[in-house]
Amino acid sequence: MQIxxxxxxxxxxxxxxxxxxxxxxxxxxxxxxxxxxAIKTGTPLGTKASTFMDKxxxxxxxxxxxxxxxxxxxxxxxxxxxxxxxxxxxxQAEALDxxxxxxxxxxxxxxxxxxxxxxxxxxRRTCQECGATYHVKFIPPKTPGVCDRCGSKALIQRSxxxxxxxxxxxxxxxxxxxxxLEYYTKKGVLITVRADQEPQALQAEILKKLATWSK
Ligand code: AP5
Numbered sequence: 001m002q003i004x005x006x007x008x009x010x011x012x013x014x015x016x017x018x019x020x021x022x023x024x025x026x027x028x029x030x031x032x033x034x035x036x037x038a039i040k041t042g043t044p045l046g047t048k049a050s051t052f053m054d055k056x057x058x059x060x061x062x063x064x065x066x067x068x069x070x071x072x073x074x075x076x077x078x079x080x081x082x083x084x085x086x087x088x089x090x091x092q093a094e095a096l097d098x099x100x101x102x103x104x105x106x107x108x109x110x111x112x113x114x115x116x117x118x119x120x121x122x123x124r125r126t127c128q129e130c131g132a133t134y135h136v137k138f139i140p141p142k143t144p145g146v147c148d149r150c151g152s153k154a155l156i157q158r159s160x161x162x163x164x165x166x167x168x169x170x171x172x173x174x175x176x177x178x179x180x181l182e183y184y185t186k187k188g189v190l191i192t193v194r195a196d197q198e199p200q201a202l203q204a205e206i207l208k209k210l211a212t213w214s215k
Pocket of ligand 1: 008009010011012013014015016017031032033035052053056057058059060061064084085086087088092120121123124125133134135136138139160169195196197198199202
């Protein structure tokens with residue numbers, strides 16, 4: 001498998017870019033989306049995960065590592081994957097590299113000034129039907145309150161996008177991030193992009209950087 005992991009703070013634009021890059025043949029796997037879907041359908045995983053997510057904390061490594069191993073077990077070896085939200089810790093990164101099939105080829109680091117993150121997250125709206133994301137100010141839907149992609153009127157604020165939970169998520173991110181950057185720098189696969197660009201310009205930069213790696 002060809003695996004690129006997306007690193008960066010909550011709100012740095014990982015999900016927005018990953019969804020756009022599926023058009024270039026990448027499969028997008030977001031652990032946050034997987035957990036939210038498990039919560040929505042009321043599975044035991046969802047029940048367990050929601051107690052951590054509601055507080056802005058990380059779900060334990062053992063649960064997340066099993067979830068990814070399970071997801072990847074059914075994929076074909078020639079899959080091109082963008083992994084968004086995993087790894088969040090060094091043990092998660094080590095678990096990927098421990099298996100020959102899931103070695104990480106590129107770690108794409110989204111860098112964004114901290115001052116922008118809270119506004120991006122508290123202004124995010126997500127379509128409950130198809131998962132498309134918008135921002136009330138930066139990336140609004142064409143018709144207010146209506147999803148451009150599927151026409152649904154169910155554009156909601158994620159329960160962990162309130163200011164109090166956002167601040168906790170950023171604190172958790174800061175604790176884990178330097179270890180991950182060090183891990184992928186040592187492995188020689190870290191690429192940093194400036195995430196405070198227009199979405200289209202950032203997408204072009206990412207595609208250019210990924211082109212040298214993925215054929
Ligand atoms: P997860 O869903 O992964 O959330 P996150 O990492 O906090 O990332 P976000 O989805 O909030 O941000 P993003 O970078 O994707 O930003 P987006 O593109 O939407 O995780 C949620 C929770 O699940 C965690 O807190 C944890 O509890 C648990 N979890 C998940 N994975 C785990 C793991 N591996 N281990 C343990 N726990 C785990 O953009 C944000 C906003 O900005 C949007 O409104 C968007 O429209 C706007 N925007 C995007 N790009 C631009 C741009 N270029 N210019 C202007 N606005 C932009």
